[in-house]
Amino acid sequence: MTVADVSQFRAWIADTSAMLTEQAEHLTDLDRAIGDGDHGTNMARGFAACAALPDADGEGIDAYLKKVGMTLVSQVGGASGPLYGTFFLRFAAPLAGATSVGPTEVAQALRAGVDGVVARGKAEVGDKTMYDALAPAVRAFDGAASGGADLAGCLEAAAVAAAGGRDSTEPLVARKGRASYLGERSAGHLDPGATSATMLLESAARSLG
Ligand code: ADP
Ligand code: MG
Ligand code: MG
16 A cells, blocks of 8 residues: 655645646636636746745644645635645645555545635535536545555546546636636636646646555
8 A cells, every 4th residue: 555754745745836837827828718817827836835845854744734735825816825725724634643644544635625625615516616626536536545546546546537627617607716707708718726726636646655
């Protein structure tokens, strides 16, 4: 069974930061179509600040991820900062005291993180938000875990499901966030937040487990 320790969680954030920097223009283009054209810069800036967090000696996984969450809340403006910040703050809580984690613990953390996004943003599936990528990811992770998959396998299943959820946002009319101001004109474009959430999970599949 594969497990992850704090150094792999650091690698996850570093990989996400690199990915978001590389894809910033793409995310911003998506947000330009149905929002205010800042999602790429918001995300790249926020995760760069997280990737630059100093390596505290003997720090637990939960303490590290709480710092990531606080950094995103404080450094990223707009809707996505508090939502991703809450994701990491809530993700960290079930991992308190753990020095290495496997599928069971990450399943709890992922569910808590995504529940936090819902508590904060009140999105439902089909509202054309990041939750449309996150909700199927949680289900796929749990399904893979109950089937006995190791952490890497669970994360790969979650990333594939997130990508499917991201793609499902294209025809939707947005009901939450800035894109909802466009009404019917929001249809025909991928949701930027569902796109960045998929990158976060694809990066987890590369870095954890
Ligand atoms: P802003 O819209 O404030 O400029 P960003 O562009 O960084 O913020 O983020 C936009 C993304 O945030 C959207 O694509 C959507 O996925 C997500 N989002 C917006 N509102 C909500 C919400 N209430 N719940 C979940 N996600 C949301
Ligand atoms: Mg925006
Ligand atoms: Mg904005």
